[in-house]
Amino acid sequence: MTRKRVLSGIQPTADSFHLGNYLGAVKQWVELQEDHDVFFFIADLHALTIETDPAILRRRTLVSVAQLLAAGLDPHQCTLFLQSHISQHNQLGWIMECQTGFGEASRMTQFKDKSQKSGTDRTAVGLFTYPMLQAADILLYQADRVPVGEDQRQHIELTRDLAGRFNSRYGQTFQVPEPHILKSGAKINDLQNPTAKMSKSADSMQGVIEIMDTPESNAKKIKSSMTDAGREVRFDQVEKPGISNLMTIHSALTGNTISQIETEFESKGYGDFKGAVAEIVVEYLRPIRAKALALLEDEASLIKILHSGADKARVVANATLAKTYENLGLVP
Ligand code: TYM
16 A cells, blocks of 8 residues: 655744644654655745844754754655755745635735734735745645644645645646644643743743753743642633643643543642643653754754755655646646
């Protein structure tokens, strides 16, 4: 049986990935590489939708690669590459823009939220066309499944619509991908504001657990996370969003079920529970951070991995783009 094709990407827009990125996406990637045909990339072109400093972008791109490898992606098992190394992403991106209605693009919630926050004059057109480039990222590789967090669901839905629309207009060209979104862990929330998702662009990093942060700082953030009313360790996202978020994190990292965690902390208070979660998170992230720092000592090797990933990715991307052009009637 042929293995299912999996593809996903992550933006290099921070000095570290956070625990939401890890639990919502990267942890799944590492698991899926065992028995799927997997393609993962750093979405460095998507990162250009916000103003970037060249030295910072370069550094963050390499830190991103180092973290993915440290988290367990194996370049022998997966194709790991940079989006900007494969020009077919931009080429298919244009075709996708031509398939998308202006109103349809205007309804994308990430665009609406971000453009409302910054105002239209300070919002790049690239932020508007962002989902069409993302559709191209996915469709170029004929991906069956796309492992992402809950916040990407609408982008995957648009990708499915565009693939279906293109196939019915121009003949079978693209695999229509399925989102692969976990029931638990797909939305990790901010520790200080536990009804909002943990985000690289949060106003304050106090509620954001970063893989590359020191163990001491991460432990402190968890121990001083927002406290809910009451004192019982019980999963209730309405009454106890802070504790429930920590329980989700505990469960995702230890594999214990929510009811096992409730039983374990039955006669204990929030303080004990937070201390235990801090320990679990810190010990889980410690070797990942250490490995990423070690990998960053040898940038040339990281770049070599990216080049060999790009060589494999380009073959697939090229074949899909050629077929797309042909089906559109572009003269070869
Ligand atoms: P990005 O870089 O914002 O996030 C990378 C992955 O992390 C997930 N994620 C979360 N999961 C759980 N809880 C959270 N608080 C949380 N925050 C982020 C995201 O859902 C994502 O899976 N547009 C994408 C990058 C992209 C892409 C693609 C993804 C570009 N092209 C093609 C898949 C396929 C993004 O900005 O992810």
